[in-house]
Amino acid sequence: MVFLEVLRPKQWTKNVLVFAALLFSVKSATMEMLWRSIAGFALFCLVSGCVYILNDYLDREADAAHPEKCRRPMASGRLQPQAGLIFGLLLAAASLYAGWRLEPWFAALLGAYFIVNVAYSLWLKHVVILDIMLIAVGFVLRAIGGGLVINVAFTPWFLLCTMLLALFLAISKRRHELYLLSDGCGQHRRVLEQYSPELLNQLNSIVTTATIMSYSLFTFTSGHTIQLMWTIPIVMYGIFRYLYLIHMEGLGGRPEKVLLEDVHILSAVTVFAASVLTVLYWFE
Structure with a gap:
């Protein structure tokens, strides 16, 4: 076990x-x-x-x-x-x-x-900085791998959305670690000494904006039906809910735990997947 x-x-x-x-x-x-x-x-x-x-x-x-x-x-x-x-x-x-x-x-x-x-x-x-970017690279490789295994290509916009969303989660994780460990942060992870809450909040603001814009552009330029634009509010809600959990609930250190335990995030992901399936199946 x-x-x-x-x-x-x-x-x-x-x-x-x-x-x-x-x-x-x-x-x-x-x-x-x-x-x-x-x-x-x-x-x-x-x-x-x-x-x-x-x-x-x-x-x-x-x-x-x-x-x-x-x-x-x-x-x-x-x-x-x-x-x-x-x-x-x-x-x-x-x-x-x-x-x-x-x-x-x-x-x-x-x-x-x-x-x-x-x-x-x-x-x-x-x-x-490079530490959080490499975490995001891991998510992009997962997305590309999913395409390779079934011989399907992705648009650059989707890979960019994946990269930005992963950066959002990585930055949120670092912020939670900095908040949780406080003055002893360097004893657990040395790189935390080079971050500050203000820097991480600024990075998250940039990445959040870029993620929503990139996904919106993806829905219009991916070659799929333009009806995918109706999923944009779902993506926005999921991101906003995660920001709420970070800033108001002190969560975000373990994205996989948030996904499984926060009913709002889980519902947003489920509704998003169902919406994409429905739109692509009936309007493609």
């Missing part, structure tokens, strides 16, 4: 982005495309889990001083660090091989995702 826990299955909701390609290709979707998307989602879950194992191994001492992360298997001492690391390496190799059998280009992207995240864990997470 502890080996499953160290893979952080609660954070696998981030990999749902793999299904975006299938969602926007609903008119031409087949059962084979569905199964390939499910396989791609599962492989991203396993590889991202391996990255979490490496993170936990490297940060086990700092996590032990964190009020929430101290309960993780390695930080709490429930999992021997070397055993966890070996398990992660074997699982990563098996996942990449399975990805190659599924689709070679998808396997290459999966490998790139793993390498980028290893570089992030070892060094780049300590580089201010």
Whole structure:
């Protein structure tokens, strides 16, 4: 059970982005495309889990001083660090091989995702600004991977929307960590010493505006039906609700937890997906 826990299955909701390609290709979707998307989602879950194992191994001492992360298997001492690391390496190799059998280009992207995240864990997470940008890159790679596994291309506007939304979540996460850890923030994550609430609030304002504008432009220029514009208010509500949770409720440190526990965010995501499916199926 502890080996499953160290893979952080609660954070696998981030990999749902793999299904975006299938969602926007609903008119031409087949059962084979569905199964390939499910396989791609599962492989991203396993590889991202391996990255979490490496993170936990490297940060086990700092996590032990964190009020929430101290309960993780390695930080709490429930999992021997070397055993966890070996398990992660074997699982990563098996996942990449399975990805190659599924689709070679998808396997290459999966490998790139793993390498980028290893570089992030070892060094780049300590580089201010670049740390949050690399988190966003991980989401873009998920979106591209979802397209590769079913041989569907994305428009640049959609990838830009994905990048900006991921930046929004990453900035919100840093803000929550800064708020939660207060004066001892540098003991847990050194890069937090180079951020301030004012800077993060300013970055979030920029990214929020750019996200809404980019998604609006995507609905008009993606080549899909113009009726997608009716989903713009749903996107705006989801973003505004998340900002409310950040500034009024002190949340935002764990986006996957907010998605599952805040009924308003969950409802917005569900209504958005249903609306896109309906619009593309009936008006495309």
